[in-house]
Amino acid sequence: MAAVSSLAALASLNLFLSDVRDGLGPFLGVFLQQKQWTPGEIGLVMTLGGLAGMVATIPMGALVDSSRAKRTIIVVGSAVVIAASMAILLAPSFGVVTVAQAVNGIAAAALGPAVAGITLGLVGAGGFDRQLGRNEAFNHAGNILAAVLAGLFGWWLGLPAVFALMAAMAVGSILSVLAIRPGDIDHEAARGMSSPATAGDKTEGKAEGWRTLLSDKRLLTVALTMALFHLGNGAMLPLFGQGMVARGAGDPSALTALTVVVAQATMIPMALIASHLARSRGYRLVLLMALAALPLRGMIAAAAAQWDLSIALFPVQMLDGVGAGLLGVATPGIVARILQGSGRFNVGLGVVMTAQGVGAALSTTLAGFVAQYAGYPAAFLTLGGVALVAAAAYLAGGAPGGEAAARPAVPPGAVPG
Numbered sequence: 001m002a003a004v005s006s007l008a009a010l011a012s013l014n015l016f017l018s019d020v021r022d023g024l025g026p027f028l029g030v031f032l033q034q035k036q037w038t039p040g041e042i043g044l045v046m047t048l049g050g051l052a053g054m055v056a057t058i059p060m061g062a063l064v065d066s067s068r069a070k071r072t073i074i075v076v077g078s079a080v081v082i083a084a085s086m087a088i089l090l091a092p093s094f095g096v097v098t099v100a101q102a103v104n105g106i107a108a109a110a111l112g113p114a115v116a117g118i119t120l121g122l123v124g125a126g127g128f129d130r131q132l133g134r135n136e137a138f139n140h141a142g143n144i145l146a147a148v149l150a151g152l153f154g155w156w157l158g159l160p161a162v163f164a165l166m167a168a169m170a171v172g173s174i175l176s177v178l179a180i181r182p183g184d185i186d187h188e189a190a191r192g193m194s195s196p197a198t199a200g201d202k203t204e205g206k207a208e209g210w211r212t213l214l215s216d217k218r219l220l221t222v223a224l225t226m227a228l229f230h231l232g233n234g235a236m237l238p239l240f241g242q243g244m245v246a247r248g249a250g251d252p253s254a255l256t257a258l259t260v261v262v263a264q265a266t267m268i269p270m271a272l273i274a275s276h277l278a279r280s281r282g283y284r285l286v287l288l289m290a291l292a293a294l295p296l297r298g299m300i301a302a303a304a305a306q307w308d309l310s311i312a313l314f315p316v317q318m319l320d321g322v323g324a325g326l327l328g329v330a331t332p333g334i335v336a337r338i339l340q341g342s343g344r345f346n347v348g349l350g351v352v353m354t355a356q357g358v359g360a361a362l363s364t365t366l367a368g369f370v371a372q373y374a375g376y377p378a379a380f381l382t383l384g385g386v387a388l389v390a391a392a393a394y395l396a397g398g399a400p401g402g403e404a405a406a407r408p409a410v411p412p413g414a415v416p417g
Contacts (some may be wrong), residue, residue: 006122007131009179011138013074013115016172018142019165020078021111027150028088029238031159035092039242043235043368048098050361053105054354060110061350064117065191065343073114074177078170080107089163105357112353113346116332118180121190125340129333133275136328140267140321142169147260192336192345213344219351221397222334225287225390227355229327232294232386234360235367237263237320239379240301240313242371262314266321267328274329283334284401290326291391293319298384305376331356338400 032042064070084100084107115135123131146169153161213219237260274286297319304312332349339348363383371379 006180006184009176010119010122010131011134012179013173013176014135014138015142015145016169016176017074017078017111017115018139019146019169020081020173021108027154027159027162029242031088031162032092032097033242034159038372039239039368040365040372041094041368042238042242043364043366045094045097046101046364047361049101050105050357050364052098052102053107053109054357054361056106057109057354057357058347058350060106061113061346061348061353063110064113064346068187070114070118070121070185070187070190071177071180071182073110074118075174077107077111077114078173080104081111082167082170085163085166089160105361109350109353109357113349116336116349117190117346118177118185120192120336120345121185121187122180124186124189125192125336128336129275129278129329132278132329132333133272136271136274136325137268139328140264140271140325143264143267144261147258147264151258151261188343190345191343192339192341192348193343213339213342213348214351216338216348217397218338218400219335219348221394221400222331222338223352223355224397225291225394226327226331226352227359228386228390228393229291229294229323230356230359231363231366232298232359232383232390233320233323234363236294236297236301236363236380236383237317238364239367239371239376239383240316258313260317262317263320263324266318267325270322270325271329274326274333278329278333282401283330283337284399286326286330287334287394287401288391288399290323290330291387291394293323294387294390295384297323298380298382298387301380302377302384305380334400 028046029042032045033039037045064073067073081104084103087100088097119131119135120128146165150162150165153165277283277286297316300312300319301316304316331352335349335352336345339345342348367379367383370382
């Protein structure tokens with residue numbers, strides 16, 4: 001077990017990195033909207049940049065698996081996100097924003113697996129589910145802090161203040177990761193490799209081949225499910241914020257911050273609940289609960305857009321918190337269980353993150369053009385309906401709950417489903 005000081009630094013890292021890893025998030029859409037961009041243009045540039053970043057996700061997962069410099073990966077990634085975001089502030093043209101979003105996507109592709117790998121390396125497979133809940137709780141608390149500060153500074157000084165806040169959070173994340181003691185990280189555990197005590201002589205220290213990894217039906221089912229979920233979920237928050245701003249519902253910075261705060265406040269208990277359910281029931285129930293929240297959220301958002309019900313912000317974003325809070329724990333947790341003993345945890349996580357990143361990137365284009373040509377209510381209903389397709393794909397694929405694969409390096413029953 002890692003030293004308490006390293007686990008405290010890990011908590012601090014998740015608190016500060018929350019704002020850095022997601023880039024400008026919903027504030028980007030509002031910022032570009034103020035620069036006279038149309039919803040379709042905003043969605044398209046997010047998609048183009050996001051898809052470019054997704055190309056790097058699996059290679060970045062492989063880098064984290066093989067590297068013993070995981071802390072350095074986070075330091076460099078945090079600095080890159082800030083540089084790209086500042087480029088958007090200074091030159092919000094189509095070309096600059098597209099390139100900057102691609103750079104942000106590449107950096108985020110490294111940050112996610114690096115944090116997951118460090119966590120697994122600090123606590124091991126036995127403590128991973130519990131620590132994931134704690135990580136996500138601090139992550140969402142950091143998002144609340146950043147959103148409140150962004151709303152206040154944005155209202156007081158304008159949206160450019162949000163960029164300065166991101167830079168400050170990046171400095172905090174860099175200092176936090178450097179406070180994690182390198183000797184506390186077990187790099188074999190961090191890539192999902194069995195310990196020498198449980199591995200045979202022929203499998204000890206050797207990772208599975210790519211063909212074996214990519215033929216795992218359960219991993220592919222989870223990847224497809226996450227892609228479809230994020231196709232429906234990815235654009236919901238920025239589109240909701242844009243819709244409220246378009247109706248003149250209030251200050252854009254404050255409104256966007258409020259949507260974030262409501263969602264993130266819900267995600268904190270949801271992350272802890274997901275951690276508990278994972279240890280007692282497995283991840284199947286966690287995934288189904290998350291999938292069920294999105295269609296309901298889409299219907300409420302559509303009604304709010306149709307009849308100008310600003311009060312609907314609260315149930316819409318609480319449901320966002322339910323889905324995202326549960327999946328924030330379930331995504332790395334289920335991959336770790338499926339791939340325990342493979343030595344390819346971060347590559348497998350990269351596969352799933354690539355799938356969900358592609359879904360999220362396409363979501364903004366789908367929602368942007370539907371909103372532009374059919375209105376915001378139709379866009380919300382379309383996004384919510386995609387979650388039903390995700391649930392069908394998950395059930396058709398056997399609804400994997402995170403059971404460990406029958407790998408030579410792991411005795412049967414070593415990781416419960």
